Amino acid sequence: MATYTDLPTLLADYLYPQRVQVDVKGSAIEGGRNTSGRSQSIELSGGGLLTASYEDCKINWPMQYEYINWLGARLNGSFRFINVPIITDFYGPFPIVHGKPFVGVNGIPHFDETMHSDDMGYDLAQVYGTISASASLNSGTISIAMSNLSRELRYSDWFSIYHPVKGWRAYRYWKVISKTDVDEPVYSLAISPPLREAVTTGTHVEFTRPRFAAKFPSDFTLPSVSESFYAIQQSIQFEEAF
Numbered sequence: 001m002a003t004y005t006d007l008p009t010l011l012a013d014y015l016y017p018q019r020v021q022v023d024v025k026g027s028a029i030e031g032g033r034n035t036s037g038r039s040q041s042i043e044l045s046g047g048g049l050l051t052a053s054y055e056d057c058k059i060n061w062p063m064q065y066e067y068i069n070w071l072g073a074r075l076n077g078s079f080r081f082i083n084v085p086i087i088t089d090f091y092g093p094f095p096i097v098h099g100k101p102f103v104g105v106n107g108i109p110h111f112d113e114t115m116h117s118d119d120m121g122y123d124l125a126q127v128y129g130t131i132s133a134s135a136s137l138n139s140g141t142i143s144i145a146m147s148n149l150s151r152e153l154r155y156s157d158w159f160s161i162y163h164p165v166k167g168w169r170a171y172r173y174w175k176v177i178s179k180t181d182v183d184e185p186v187y188s189l190a191i192s193p194p195l196r197e198a199v200t201t202g203t204h205v206e207f208t209r210p211r212f213a214a215k216f217p218s219d220f221t222l223p224s225v226s227e228s229f230y231a232i233q234q235s236i237q238f239e240e241a242f
Contacts, residue, residue: 004167047193129205
């Protein structure tokens with residue numbers, strides 16, 4: 001049985017992608033034509049498959065080459081997984097500090113001022129949510145109590161939930177059904193894709209760099225490439241892990 005928890009997370013900033021595309025594909029099938037001759041679509045209950053591409057990553061330094069080589073070694077063949085971040089820093093519901101979005105604080109030490117063994121500290125998200133009502137597998141609506149919003153949830157935002165079995169999974173809302181009028185409002189949201197696993201009251205909802213468990217598509221591999229002047233660009237494709 002595949003394991004989707006305790007996965008490493010792709011070092012998005014380290015790869016310097018020039019463009020990141022995220023999409024949900026295959027969420028419906030064509031269901032014939034109506035009396036007007038127009039094709040009709042039928043939504044799939046499980047939703048589509050989340051995909052992402054990190055395009056034209058700037059690979060210049062020896063450790064970047066090592067990292068690309070590790071990604072290929074781990075993920076080629078499409079049977080191992082990694083958490084892939086969705087870069088929402090610029091347009092997420094984060095406060096603006098000195099003209100830039102303030103996503104969160106990182107590098108926080110232990111209580112005794114020491115760091116982890118890899119010299120990294122804890123991260124503290126600035127904006128986050130908490131599930132306020134349990135929801136079942138494949139549910140298309142959820143209720144989230146939000147904290148520290150700089151703006152209302154309105155059109156759509158990405159967020160992610162760490163599930164006990166499915167690990168990190170990313171979602172976005174396509175409709176705000178309702179909102180309570182309090183300091184930390186509770187939103188009822190229609191989401192896509194639907195929940196990959198049931199959630200319980202109190203589950204953390206992450207808005208900072210939402211991520212999802214992913215693998216390489218079966219027809220994609222990441223080769224080790226060397227070129228003159230040791231500067232290359234490589235694009236990397238991912239699809240949601242199942």
